[in-house]
Amino acid sequence: MSQTRVGIDPITVEVVRHGLIAAAGEMMINVKHAAYSPSIHEIQDVCVGLLDNRADILACAPGLPMFLADIGEVVRDGFEVLGPDAFQPGDVYISNDPFTIGTHVNNIATYSPVFVEGERVGFAVVRGHMVDMGGTVPGSRSSRLTEIFQEGLRIRQLQLYAEGTPVAAIHRLIADNTRMPEAVLGDLRAQVAACRTGERRMTAIVRKYGREAFDESCRMLLDHGERLARRSVREIPDGVYRAEAFLDDDGVAVGRRVPIRVRVEVTGDGMTIDFSDFADQTEGSINTGPAGAVAIARHAFKCLTTPNESPNEGHFRPLNVVAPPGKVISARPPAACGWWSRTTSTTIDCILRAVSDAIPAAVPAAHFGDIPMCLINGYDLRGNRFVFFEPVPGGHGGRPTEDGVSATVCFHEGDTPDVPVEIQEAMLPVFVEESTLDQDSAGPGLHRGGLGYRRTFRLLSSEASMQLNVDRHYCPPWGLRGGAAARPNSAYIETPGGGRPELVLKRDGIRLEAGDRVILCGGGGGGWGDPLERPPEAVLRDVIAGYVSRTAARADYGVEVDPERRTATRIRQPEGEVE
Secondary structure, rough: OOOOOOOHHHHHHHHHHHHHHHHHHHHHHHHHOOOOOOHHHOOEEEEEEEEEEOOOOOOOOOOOHHHOOOHHHHHHHHHHOOOOOOOOOOOOEOOOOOHOOOOOEEEEEEEEEEEEEEEEEEEEEEEEEEEOOOOOOOOOOOOOOHHHHHHHOOOOOOOEOOEEEEEEEHHHHHHHOOOOOOHHHHHHHHHHHHHHHHHHHHHHHHHHHOOOHHHHHHHHHHHHHHHHHHHHHHHHEEEEEEEEEEEOOOOOOOOOOEEEEEEEEEEEEEEEEOOOOOEOOOOOOOOHHHHHHHHHHHHHHHHOOEEEEOOOHHHOOOOEEEEOOOOOOEEEOOOOOOOHHHHHHHHHHHHHHHOOOOOOOOOOOOOOOOOOOEEEEEEEOOOOOOEEEEEEEEEOOOOOOOOOOOOOOOOHHHHOOOOOHHHHHOOOEEEEEEEEEOOOOOOOEEEOOOOOOEEEEOOOOOOOEEEOOOOOOOOOOEOOOOOOOHHHHHEEEEOOOOOOOOOOOOEEEEEOOOOOOEEEEEOOOOOOOHHHOOHHHHHHHHHHHHHOHHHHHHHHHOEEEEEOEEEEOOOOOOOOOOO
């Protein structure tokens, strides 16, 4: 491979940049198509990326933002544990240790070095959610677990493939420690296949342009990303900004609120996000390792600075993250981490809230903040073992220029879709009775929040049990600029003839009788702006569509609606205005 210095022009840099992005996109297609589990091929609880030799992000495909933001940490940890020169062509390493790469043991990262003519030029990385990694409970997470050792098999920097050959011992170790070996090993093979795709595509780009031209293009694309981010930070007034919210509890100390406090400092073209006042790590499983703090801060920073740019490491250079050890988002072992995602999205919302007065035209109201989750496990009607989790979407906050998005996932979940009812019923012993937008769940505002989502189902198998885990029921999604709060998350169990449905937020080992119903409700998004300023014709459209009831139109928006005549009359004016 020629090492002759080649002049690099901006067009070549862009061709290389988009070539890497396209390669990451192909990796994502491959892992989704080859995966065994709905968690990857339907929910898309997975991400992919290509890194340079320093483990800096060069390109990603759309996937979980929380996975993307710190995807380089697994390779940096590999440098520390294995040494920077330990990698050989064909190697694949895996890691899921929450205290070095963040998240929980279900999320396994696989990565492989990319070699061209004997020289390492970068890495391909895939991280996906495994349905079960062993431990005390099916699905490997529970609100009642208090140590990482209870949550399943923890792996740090072990070889899955050595120079292209599967390492039988680690495959056997994983198979012997999961309730779903076929699914887990199948998903890992899909991740390895995606890594191989990334290797081939990066190799082709390097060979086409030469190593030196490739390296220079990568340097320039990262520098360009940094310039874009710094330019955006300069548009935020200098200052120190704070905000806080809370989680309902950690699942162990039930009812004890967990404070989320953030401090954001903007100076010139740099930003510091400081978690020093955050809650200390908890006994319950809402913790994650220090990489989690970095990922949360990076996610919020990306939303504020370069939201429309495909991520690369340059975008994060203006950001400094302060996260003292021992906080919920920078926990020390042996903290339980299974429900780490309970913390992330609310923290991102808080960071945005902190700067909302400084840049009011750029920040939406709060979203529903946390996905109500139902984990079902047991044996289906054919006697086959299954473990499945059902994440329920909700509404995002009203925005400075338009309404919030309805029935979508939390900030940290990115583009992950809901699992179609038909697939759930085909794979699981459930009957879905209702799957709908939840009327009046959105926070009223000039720009209302997005609507929450309600799903009602019955479990058909007596050989199955369920875990419910719901948070942010007592901290409703807040409005901004005069907008109102939205309906919060909730879950109910309804027994025929048993009276009112029972509110259940966190409970394990639930067994249902025939005819019992589970009702999962993702909350709405907060409203933005005074709801009395919302145009009557917009309220009319919402009533006709079923988003807002006539009662709520009158009470929240001051508009009397006649949907049959398609008329809307304002009966209450904004404060300071005369009818």
